[in-house]
Amino acid sequence: MELIQTQDYAEMSRVAAEILIKEIKTNPQAVLGLATGSTPAGTYEALIRDHEQHGTSYKQVHTVNLDEYIGLDQSDPNSYKSFMKAHLFNAIDLPETHAFLPNGEATDIQEECRRYDEKIRQLGGVDLQVLGIGQNGHIGFNEPGSSFSMTTHVVELTHNTRKANARFFKQLKDVPTHAITMGIKNILESRRVLLLASGSSKAEAMARLLNAEQPDEAFPASALYLHPHVTIIADKEALALVE
Ligand code: F6R
Numbered sequence: 001m002e003l004i005q006t007q008d009y010a011e012m013s014r015v016a017a018e019i020l021i022k023e024i025k026t027n028p029q030a031v032l033g034l035a036t037g038s039t040p041a042g043t044y045e046a047l048i049r050d051h052e053q054h055g056t057s058y059k060q061v062h063t064v065n066l067d068e069y070i071g072l073d074q075s076d077p078n079s080y081k082s083f084m085k086a087h088l089f090n091a092i093d094l095p096e097t098h099a100f101l102p103n104g105e106a107t108d109i110q111e112e113c114r115r116y117d118e119k120i121r122q123l124g125g126v127d128l129q130v131l132g133i134g135q136n137g138h139i140g141f142n143e144p145g146s147s148f149s150m151t152t153h154v155v156e157l158t159h160n161t162r163k164a165n166a167r168f169f170k171q172l173k174d175v176p177t178h179a180i181t182m183g184i185k186n187i188l189e190s191r192r193v194l195l196l197a198s199g200s201s202k203a204e205a206m207a208r209l210l211n212a213e214q215p216d217e218a219f220p221a222s223a224l225y226l227h228p229h230v231t232i233i234a235d236k237e238a239l240a241l242v243e
Contacts (some may be wrong), residue, residue, distance in 0.1 A: 002231045003222065005239055009198040012235045013042030016130070016196055019231065020047060021056055023128045023192075030119075033182075035127030036065065036083045036160070039196045044088040051092045051158045053172040058094035062123050063133075064116075065101040066140040070154065074106060075200035078168050079137075102152065102180035111165055112226070113152040113180060120182075126190035133197050136160055137205050137219040142169070148215065148223045150183030184223045192229045195221070197238040206234055207241035 006012040020043070023030050034040070041211055050056050072079045077086075081101050089099055100119055106112035120126065131139050138144070141155045155178065157165075162175040169175050187193065197206050208219055208233075215225045225232045 004231065006235045008235050008237075010040055012196060013046050013197050013231050016040070016043040016194060017050065017232050019049055019194060019233075020080055020128065021129070024058065024061060025057060027127060028057070029062075030127045030175060031062045031064065031123045031125065031175065033126040033187075033190055034063050034084065035086075035130050035132050035133045036066045036067075036087075037082045039132035039198055041087050043130070043196065047088065048091040056093045060097075061094055062098045063089075063094065063100065063125060064120055064182075065099075066129075066187075067179050068102040068104040069176040070104040070109065070178040070180060071176050074103075076104060078174075092131030099153065102182075103186060104176075109154055109180065113154065116152040116180070116182070117186070119196045120147055120186060123146060126186075128192045128194060129187055129190035131193060131195045131221075133189070133195060133202060133205050133209070133221050134161060135164060135205055137208060137221045139184070139216060139223070140189075141179045141193075141220050142184050144218050144219045144220060146184060146217065146220055148184040148188070148217060148226070151185050152180060153184050155179055184220060188227050189228075193224060193227055193231070195224065195230065195232045195234075197232070197234040199235070200237045202234075202238040203241040206238045207243070210242045211240075 068080045074081045166172040215222045
């Protein structure tokens with residue numbers, strides 16, 4: 001596990017974007033696994049700037065997102081599809097048909113989970129998976145206790161995760177109770193993982209991750225100890241409690 005410490009969020013975002021851009025330049029047909037949330041937003045901004053200034057092209061890239069809420073209209077501003085359009089997709093030349101997210105509006109959700117796994121397989125797997133981390137160590141929406149052998153599945157969100165995400169909604173009760181998420185197994189099958197963390201709210205999770213040094217299903221991010229190529233990019237505040 002490689003650890004890159006940055007001064008702040010801006011530097012974390014810049015370093016992460018550089019790694020992604022290098023991946024796309026080396027492999028123009030790369031399959032990128034993407035996350036939503038506050039953490040990768042700055043990285044996506046840096047990708048957009050680079051696309052505008054240097055013309056890095058996403059025409060042959062495919063993307064698969066980690067997760068999506070169940071029961072939100074895809075056009076709802078809080079759906080992860082809307083997030084990705086607003087924060088990245090609308091500003092780069094990624095063809096719309098190359099961007100995949102689980103469909104949280106599917107009538108048969110179990111079938112949708114199988115379809116999503118199959119889609120990832122058809123694309124040849126994920127070359128580079130971007131992850132954020134929840135305060136409780138969740139990655140994707142794999143909450144503590146999730147089996148590391150699960151592929152895409154439905155999860156009931158914990159109260160804390162809904163509370164953390166309520167900042168994007170009018171009120172807590174508007175935050176969906178369930179989501180579809182890639183499983184830890186999908187994440188471990190990606191060829192490379194980039195985990196991003198910024199700010200003091202992530203300090204406890206980062207300390208637990210970096211001090212753990214072994215996988216434990218009670219703390220989902222620790223699954224990354226089973227992966228051969230993980231790069232963590234975290235700022236000083238996020239690493240403040242690491243011994
Ligand atoms: C989002 C996702 C989540 C977030 C995590 C951190 O697609 O999979 O695991 O990465 O909840 O969220 P932020 O970055 O908003 O602190």
